Structure formats: structure tokens, C-alpha cells
Amino acid sequence: MGIKVGIIGCGTITKVRHAPEYKANPYVDEIIFFDRNLERATALANEFGGRVVQTVEELLTDPTIEVISDCSSNEFHHVFSTKALLSGKHVLCEKPISLTVEHANEIVEAQMKSGKKLMVDHNQRFTRAHQKAKEIIKNEELGKVLTFRTTFGHSGPEQWSVNKSNSTWFFKKDRSSLGVAGDLGIHKVDLLHYLLDDEIEKVSAFQGALDKVNEHGEPIEVCDNIVCSLKTKKGRLGTASFSWTYYGEEDNSTIIYCEKGILKIYHSDQYQLEVIHKNGEKVHYKLESIQTNDNQTNSGVIDAFIDCIRLEQEPIVTGNDALTSLKVILGIMEAAEKGSVIQI
Structure with a gap:
């Protein structure tokens, strides 16, 4: 059965x-x-x-x-x-x-x-490029991680949501609450925790509703852009930008800067993962293309979930993992509102 x-x-x-x-x-x-x-x-x-x-x-x-x-x-x-x-x-x-x-x-x-x-469903953990990058970081092939930057942006949820209009619930404060930070940002926070085997503990941020309007032509009630500075428990420093106003092309890239080189993930159109050594030597990986709103591929999430039930395994993204990422996003929102550095 x-x-x-x-x-x-x-x-x-x-x-x-x-x-x-x-x-x-x-x-x-x-x-x-x-x-x-x-x-x-x-x-x-x-x-x-x-x-x-x-x-x-x-x-x-x-x-x-x-x-x-x-x-x-x-x-x-x-x-x-x-x-x-x-x-x-x-x-x-x-x-x-x-x-x-x-x-x-x-x-x-x-x-x-x-x-x-x-x-x-923090699905970024499931892509082969992110899994390969995690392996390289864990094995310290490029030494220790020092800094990082990550971006997640596209042209906005009104292109994607079920009614394909700017009356989308993503733009409503009472329903979406966190704007682009809760839609896209939380994916990258979870990804950073996963890749770096670390947790973000201090944040500062700027946010705004820079361009999106609701069905009445008024600026939306939540942020369509947010830019953050992040510090992890292990002392790594990084930046993150999340946007619903990247018109023309989606950006889902992450760059990790280590002692002996750089990892670029989903940065190039040709290669999903690029390793650039300190001496300039480059290694390119062609893995699989990441899902975009226009290019839906199997995310691997459902298969992994069914497997963890069938085989009695721990889920790849637990409730506690998701709670940890939510705390960071709430901290980022607070930092942007108060204009101060927030300890998570």
C-alpha cells in the first residue's frame, strides 16, 4: 500500500x-x-x-x-x-x-x-550545487570561511502568485507580514546556516517599499527590498540582499570567501559552482540548474520528505532549523525598523 x-x-x-x-x-x-x-x-x-x-x-x-x-x-x-x-x-x-x-x-x-x-520546505539545501559547496567548506578545501555575500531577488510575487496580480496576499501586512524577507530572505538565511554549519547572531539592515504598489496604486505595506549585514557565532561576516524588484533576471547567487580561495554558487550562467583558488586556478562544476519561477524542476523536497518517513530518518530541515531561521529574519526586520544592531 x-x-x-x-x-x-x-x-x-x-x-x-x-x-x-x-x-x-x-x-x-x-x-x-x-x-x-x-x-x-x-x-x-x-x-x-x-x-x-x-x-x-x-x-x-x-x-x-x-x-x-x-x-x-x-x-x-x-x-x-x-x-x-x-x-x-x-x-x-x-x-x-x-x-x-x-x-x-x-x-x-x-x-x-x-x-x-x-x-x-527550505528547498535551497536540496540543490546539488549547495550540497557540493557544503562538502567543500566542510572539508576545508579552501581553508576556513572568512566572509560571504548572498542575494535572492526576482521581479516579484505578483508574477507568480495564484491570481497573478498586485492584489496578491504577499503584499498584505496582515498575511505576509515579512514582505520579501519572509518570502526570499528566509531561504538564504537557512542556506547560510546549512552551508557554514553556523548561525547568524547579529544583524543590521535597511528596508523599503521602493517600487511595488498594491491594487489601489499605493505603495505596498511590506518591504520589497531589504539589505542586511550579518555576523555569525563563529565570527564570519557577510551581507545579504533580498528583492522583489530585480526586473529582467532572477538572482539566486551566493559567494563564499575563504582563506585559500572563493566559492561562487549560481553566479555564472554556465556553471552552477565555481571554485577559484588563491593562485587564480579555477574549477567549474556543471551540476543542475536551480529552479526559477520560469523554470520549474523537481526540487527534491517531496522525495526527501517521503524518504524520511519511509526510512525513519531525521528530516533534512527540522522544525528547529526553520525556527532558527525565522528568529534571524525577525531580527533583521527589527534591525531595519529600529535602525540598530540586533542580537538574535
Whole structure:
């Protein structure tokens, strides 16, 4: 018997990542869709050969459903993921795990109480270039890491979100809360923790709503750009910029500067990873292209999640990992608002 999966929320992330990747996974038998908008759930059930339920409760009380993907919008994660875990389901929660530390703690505590698996979809850990870079850093092939810079920007979620307009929930303070920092920034914070085997502990930042407007033509209520300075527990220094206004091309690059050379990740169009030694010698890796909004490839997240359930393994991104990244993003937002350095 294969695994039955329930998906809460049928927006773009479900349509382009969760549903097709569950469908392609050999261990998954059936996908059951729920969305407050029944038409949206029905459309995906038709596309991916699943079925629809009218309420979340139907998913949570069905003993044959073992797995839940929580693809609801950010402000609901703590409600649905907590309930699902306490109903005895394994949960894959979209990022950010929540909008507040208190709500994130609720999910983490529910996981501990239930003993079920909780993984959070910080998908940058799964790309081959990032995994290879981590290996090079861990083996100290270029010596110790000194500094870093990372960027994540594209032309904005109104191109991507389900209604493809500037009325998107990403632009609403009460629903998205963290703007581009919670949408894109949190991915890179998680990535830095993963690559460097370290944690960001001090931050400063500037933010603004520089260009985006809502459906009424007014500046959006959350930041569309944020630029940060970061210091880690091990003393590494770095910068990060996150943007919804990179018009023309997405940028998902990270550069790590070490004692004996430089690692450039997703910096070149040709090579996903470039190693530049102190003497100028270069090593290029052609691995796989990273997902962009225009180029959806299998993220590996669903397969890894199903494997950790099947093989009784620790998830690659735990609730605590996600909570740690959320604390950094909340610190960055506070630093930008107060104009001061914040200790996480």
C-alpha cells in the first residue's frame, strides 16, 4: 500500500511543486486536495488525478491519510501544521514555518508531542550545487570561511502568485507580514546556516517599499527590498540582499570567501559552482540548474520528505532549523525598523 497525502491550500506552490512531485513519487498512492476555494482544489485534483475534500477536518480525521503538506498562507501555518501533527500526521510545512516565534514554537512542540515527522520546505539545501559547496567548506578545501555575500531577488510575487496580480496576499501586512524577507530572505538565511554549519547572531539592515504598489496604486505595506549585514557565532561576516524588484533576471547567487580561495554558487550562467583558488586556478562544476519561477524542476523536497518517513530518518530541515531561521529574519526586520544592531 502506498502513502496517501493530503494537501492544504491549492495555490501556485501546490500546483508547480507539491502536487507534481507527489504524483511523480513512486511511494505515493493518492493526493487529496483541500482549498477554501473549491474550484481551485477541483482543478488540481483533475490535473493530478486526486480527489477533493470540503473541510480540513476531513483530511485530519481520515486515518488512511498519513502525510499532510501545509501549503496554506503564512498566517495559517501554526493552525494547520499543529492540528495535523496532533492528529497523528507527518507534516511538510511551507516556509516560513510561521510569522512569530510563539506560533513556530507551537508547531515544534506539537511535533515533539506527536512524535511525527515535521519538515519545513527550505528547498535551497536540496540543490546539488549547495550540497557540493557544503562538502567543500566542510572539508576545508579552501581553508576556513572568512566572509560571504548572498542575494535572492526576482521581479516579484505578483508574477507568480495564484491570481497573478498586485492584489496578491504577499503584499498584505496582515498575511505576509515579512514582505520579501519572509518570502526570499528566509531561504538564504537557512542556506547560510546549512552551508557554514553556523548561525547568524547579529544583524543590521535597511528596508523599503521602493517600487511595488498594491491594487489601489499605493505603495505596498511590506518591504520589497531589504539589505542586511550579518555576523555569525563563529565570527564570519557577510551581507545579504533580498528583492522583489530585480526586473529582467532572477538572482539566486551566493559567494563564499575563504582563506585559500572563493566559492561562487549560481553566479555564472554556465556553471552552477565555481571554485577559484588563491593562485587564480579555477574549477567549474556543471551540476543542475536551480529552479526559477520560469523554470520549474523537481526540487527534491517531496522525495526527501517521503524518504524520511519511509526510512525513519531525521528530516533534512527540522522544525528547529526553520525556527532558527525565522528568529534571524525577525531580527533583521527589527534591525531595519529600529535602525540598530540586533542580537538574535
